Amino acid sequence: MDKQQLFENIKKKKSFLCVGLDTDIKKIPEHLLKEEDPIFAFNKAIIDATAPYCIAYKPNLAFYESMGVKGWIAFEKTVNYIKENYPDQFIIADAKRGDIGNTSAMYARTFFEELNIDSVTVAPYMGEDSVTPFLTYEGKWVILLALTSNKGSHDFQLTEDANGERLFEKVLRTSQNWANDENMMYVVGATQGRAFEDIRKIVPNHFLLVPGIGAQGGSLEEVCKYGMNNTCGLIVNSSRAIIYADKTENFANVAGQEAKKVQAQMEEQLKAIL
Amino acid sequence: MDKQQLFENIKKKKSFLCVGLDTDIKKIPEHLLKEEDPIFAFNKAIIDATAPYCIAYKPNLAFYESMGVKGWIAFEKTVNYIKENYPDQFIIADAKRGDIGNTSAMYARTFFEELNIDSVTVAPYMGEDSVTPFLTYEGKWVILLALTSNKGSHDFQLTEDANGERLFEKVLRTSQNWANDENMMYVVGATQGRAFEDIRKIVPNHFLLVPGIGAQGGSLEEVCKYGMNNTCGLIVNSSRAIIYADKTENFANVAGQEAKKVQAQMEEQLKAIL
Numbered sequence: 001m002d003k004q005q006l007f008e009n010i011k012k013k014k015s016f017l018c019v020g021l022d023t024d025i026k027k028i029p030e031h032l033l034k035e036e037d038p039i040f041a042f043n044k045a046i047i048d049a050t051a052p053y054c055i056a057y058k059p060n061l062a063f064y065e066s067m068g069v070k071g072w073i074a075f076e077k078t079v080n081y082i083k084e085n086y087p088d089q090f091i092i093a094d095a096k097r098g099d100i101g102n103t104s105a106m107y108a109r110t111f112f113e114e115l116n117i118d119s120v121t122v123a124p125y126m127g128e129d130s131v132t133p134f135l136t137y138e139g140k141w142v143i144l145l146a147l148t149s150n151k152g153s154h155d156f157q158l159t160e161d162a163n164g165e166r167l168f169e170k171v172l173r174t175s176q177n178w179a180n181d182e183n184m185m186y187v188v189g190a191t192q193g194r195a196f197e198d199i200r201k202i203v204p205n206h207f208l209l210v211p212g213i214g215a216q217g218g219s220l221e222e223v224c225k226y227g228m229n230n231t232c233g234l235i236v237n238s239s240r241a242i243i244y245a246d247k248t249e250n251f252a253n254v255a256g257q258e259a260k261k262v263q264a265q266m267e268e269q270l271k272a273i274l
Numbered sequence: 275m276d277k278q279q280l281f282e283n284i285k286k287k288k289s290f291l292c293v294g295l296d297t298d299i300k301k302i303p304e305h306l307l308k309e310e311d312p313i314f315a316f317n318k319a320i321i322d323a324t325a326p327y328c329i330a331y332k333p334n335l336a337f338y339e340s341m342g343v344k345g346w347i348a349f350e351k352t353v354n355y356i357k358e359n360y361p362d363q364f365i366i367a368d369a370k371r372g373d374i375g376n377t378s379a380m381y382a383r384t385f386f387e388e389l390n391i392d393s394v395t396v397a398p399y400m401g402e403d404s405v406t407p408f409l410t411y412e413g414k415w416v417i418l419l420a421l422t423s424n425k426g427s428h429d430f431q432l433t434e435d436a437n438g439e440r441l442f443e444k445v446l447r448t449s450q451n452w453a454n455d456e457n458m459m460y461v462v463g464a465t466q467g468r469a470f471e472d473i474r475k476i477v478p479n480h481f482l483l484v485p486g487i488g489a490q491g492g493s494l495e496e497v498c499k500y501g502m503n504n505t506c507g508l509i510v511n512s513s514r515a516i517i518y519a520d521k522t523e524n525f526a527n528v529a530g531q532e533a534k535k536v537q538a539q540m541e542e543q544l545k546a547i548l
């Protein structure tokens with residue numbers, strides 16, 4: 001999916017919501033445990049209920065890997081279900097991968113060739129040759145970690161170099177040499193507030209994947225105030241606050257309603273550019 | 275496995291070799307492709323041939339994930355095969371994971387609980403709360419990326435802060451607050467030469483996992499000269515140079531011979547401390 005299509009979808013849905021499929025067998029409604037594949041059954045119901053209100057899904061690989069082979073089967077079924085039934089949805093494999101060149105190439109093959117997923121999150125620590133193998137696939141995206149939503153983001157990402165440039169700024173700036181706003185996005189946590197202003201100085205046109213609203217406490221308004229650009233430039237993720245909003249047999253409906261609430265807030269914010 | 279046991283194994287085998295199981299279906303001998311599970315068949319033969327000469331195995335997850343569900347099955351079978359037949363071998367899941375706390379906790383559950391693997395490689399970019407969930411398992415290890423073997427290691431890892439401290443040094447120093455030499459090791463590429471001297475100033479007692487000899491061109495002698503400490507402190511990995519040394523039906527024998535050659539070099543180096 002290219003940038004223009006993504007923006008068209010945002011305009012059509014009046015939403016830039018990504019639903020995070022952090023599906024944990026220990027947290028899904030009990031009645032699903034009798035299903036043959038409880039994880040996929042949960043995801044399918046959540047997807048059907050939320051698809052009208054979002055433009056992307058982000059399964060986090062950790063949750064699937066923790067169940068071994070069964071988890072991988074559920075992950076593949078989930079991706080295929082979205083692609084077949086909601087082909088407009090942008091799919092993000094939240095994997096935070098990154099390794100030496102020949103290994104990153106293997107990861108790229110997994111996500112882009114085998115699974116035909118639109119994008120994958122990548123960690124920048126190992127530098128250029130750990131990232132570029134993901135960039136050789138037409139129409140696919142790298143979403144590079146820049147300034148994450150967690151407390152630990154302060155440990156290294158904010159370290160200033162001799163010229164006063166913080167590490168996340170160096171990541172943003174250096175990676176401009178490897179990619180552009182048609183094949184790279186950046187992860188910036190919603191909890192980072194006004195740092196979005198500094199980020200927009202370096203990457204005015206790129207899309208940002210923004211986790212951290214909902215359970216992690218970030219503010220949608222603040223993110224939009226400092227982060228939105230004229231093609232929206234934001235994909236805002238919510239996982240737990242939507243998918244675990246209810247634990248009864250009515251869970252999917254409630255998840256749909258929660259997604260709809262966020263979509264309404266986003267529609268309001270989009271008035272600034274549409 | 276604790277540090278003392280690891281050192282005992284090194285002394286017994288006169289080796290600190292780790293064989294990297296970067297098993298690629300496109301690179302294994304053709305005659306194996308008719309096996310029901312060619313990846314596991316390859317690994318089993320390589321393990322049986324190399325076990326006398328090494329103290330650790332390091333399957334790289336990328337290679338297994340690239341084959342989806344089949345790859346995960348082969349990965350699990352490989353881990354179980356080592357644990358059952360060679361319980362003295364230290365197993366490293368080379369996964370380079372790292373995510374927000376609740377997600378890292380899921381990865382830790384996968385590798386340490388579900389699979390009972392000894393250690394997992396973790397990327398430091400997201401800071402403390404992305405690493406500490408891996409540290410709550412008795413007898414298990416985090417192997418944190420510090421200074422990697424690839425060219426891209428220069429992009430961010432060598433960046434100096436205002437006080438002249440390089441990022442990899444900050445990672446080494448800061449992570450001392452989270453862990454100690456009984457539950458943390460560091461990845462330092464064999465290609466980094468005299469940087470080992472600087473690293474030993476910060477972490478004199480820790481084990482270092484050292485990739486990059488063989489195909490990547492690092493020197494074992496140089497690594498030992500600057501990196502070895504009085505409990506060896508080194509686990510040196512070789513992947514491609516051993517496992518793909520031969521592509522005929524004799525591949526496992528040749529891999530064993532290659533491992534034996536490296537072991538002999540290591541025995542020579544170990545004379546400095548034993």
